[in-house]
Amino acid sequence: MTEAVDGHEFQYSTARHQAETAVSGMWLFLATEMMFFGPLFLAWIYCRHAGPTAFDAGAKQTDLFIGTLNTALLITSSLAYSFGVFFIEAGRRRAMIQCLIIAWLLGGAFMLLKFAVEWPLDFEKGLFPGADFALAPPDRNGAQLFFVFYFFTTAIHGLHVIVGLGLIAWVVLRAREFTASRHTPILVVGLYWSFVDMVWIILYPLIYLIGRGA
C-alpha cells in the first residue's frame, strides 16, 4: 500500500483525502505563524501608543520607495507562484517551472533590496539603535524603539523569505515528480509563500506609512 501503487498513503482513504489533509495541515501551521507575528504587532501598537511622535519621527526616516517596491515585488512573486499552480493543474509542467523560477527571482530581488541595499543605507544613516543613533531628543528614545521593531521584524520576515525561497527551489528541483493530479507539495509551498507576502503587506504600513505625513 504505497503512494506509487494507489495514489495515496495507507492512512488516507483517498488521494484527495491525503491532499486535503496536507493543505489543512499547512493552514494550521499558518495559524500558529499568525500567533508568532501577533505579539510583534502588539509590541508596535503598545510602543506607538506610548510615544506617537517618536514613532512618527522613526517612520519618516525609512525609505518609502524601497519599501513600496519591495511590496510590489512580493505581490508579483505571489502572482507568479499562483500561476505556477494554475499551470500544473492544467498539466503544463514547463510553464509551471518557469513561473516558479520567476517567483523565486522576485523573492530574491526582495531580499537583495532589503538586506543589501536598504539595511546598509539605514546603518549609514545611523538608524541602528545604540549610542550612535542619529535622531536627537526628545524623540530619540522612542525612535530607537521604532527601529528595534523595524530591524527585528524585517529580520524575522527575511528568515521566512529565505525558508520560502528554499522551498520553491526544492519544488523546482523535484518538478518532474508532479503532474496535474499529483502536485500537493506545490499547493502547500504556495500557501506558505503567499503567507510570507501577507505578513509583509501588514508590516509595510506599520513601518513605512503610519505617521509619515505627520
Added chain:
Amino acid sequence: MKLRAKQLFTSYLLLLILLAVQFGVAKLPLGEAARGFVLLPALIMVGIVAIGFMELGKGPRTARFFAVAGVVWLAILLGLGCLDPMTRVLYPTQSTTAD
C-alpha cells in the same frame, strides 16, 4: 481554467491599486486618530491574497476553520493586549513635571 487566470489577474490588479492608494495616502497630514485607517487597505489586501491567491474559499473546510481560528486568536491577542495601554490614564508625576 481561463476563469482562474482572470481571477488571478483581477486579484493582482486590486492589490496594486490598493498599494497605490496606501502610497498616496501615506504623505497626507492625517490626524493621530485617523492614522490607523492607513491599515485598512492592508487588511483588504490580506483578504484578497487569502481568497485570490491562496484559494481559501475552494480549500477543505478544515483549512477554512484553521484560518478563521488564527484570525480569532489574533484578534483576542491584540484586543486584550491593547486594552491596558488604550484605557490607562497616565497622570504626571513630580519627576516628569520637573522635566
